[in-house]
Amino acid sequence: MRVLHIAPLHPLIQNHLLTLLPALRGLGIKTELLVIFAQHPPSPVIMAGMKRAGVPMYGLKLPHCADLVHPTTPQSIMEVAQFIQTRHADLVHTHLSIGDFLGGYGARWGEMPVRVSTRHDVDEDRSAEYWRVVAGLFNRHIALTDVMAQKIQSEGVAREQIIIPTDAMAGAHVAVYKTVLR
Numbered sequence: 153m154r155v156l157h158i159a160p161l162h163p164l165i166q167n168h169l170l171t172l173l174p175a176l177r178g179l180g181i182k183t184e185l186l187v188i189f190a191q192h193p194p195s196p197v198i199m200a201g202m203k204r205a206g207v208p209m210y211g212l213k214l215p216h217c218a219d220l221v222h223p224t225t226p227q228s229i230m231e232v233a234q235f236i237q238t239r240h241a242d243l244v245h246t247h248l249s250i251g252d253f254l255g256g257y258g259a260r261w262g263e264m265p266v267r268v269s270t271r272h273d274v275d276e277d278r279s280a281e282y283w284r285v286v287a288g289l290f291n292r293h294i295a296l297t298d299v300m301a302q303k304i305q306s307e308g309v310a311r312e313q314i315i316i317p318t319d320a321m322a323g324a325h326v327a328v329y330k331t332v333l334r
């Protein structure tokens with residue numbers, strides 16, 4: 153199984169990805185990471201950690217990652233879609249709101265039928281109406297807490313599409329991947 157993770161690198165998820173992605177590779181999942189950024193490339197810490205763990209990592213500089221209603225946004229989505237098509241992954245797994253927006257649409261436009269999102273922080277502002285559409289782009293949502301699961305459900309996602317990992321984070325992810333790839 154081949155999984156392409158898409159995320160902006162933010163301190164909130166850097167440690168999560170440095171732990172999760174190598175663990176997934178250890179379980180036999182061919183995991184890769186696409187980092188999307190507007191100004192500064194990924195930190196040397198994440199690059200060294202992924203290299204040590206044998207996780208291929210790519211960077212994609214986009215003109216406006218944070219301003220999702222910017223006129224360049226459709227072009228940014230197309231760039232993500234084109235990158236996705238080059239990777240031949242079985243599924244795309246996105247992180248944080250920017251990753252969900254650009255990666256979710258990029259995967260859809262890139263004709264990737266299986267899409268998973270992990271929500272990390274309830275404080276992300278997803279109040280605009282278009283977030284309901286973005287949430288609908290995904291086959292499954294991984295919520296790291298019960299509070300996050302409730303937040304996702306309040307955005308219109310059916311409870312059976314939301315998974316809360318228990319003790320073994322990597323093992324729970326593999327189970328989600330196998331479920332959506334059936």
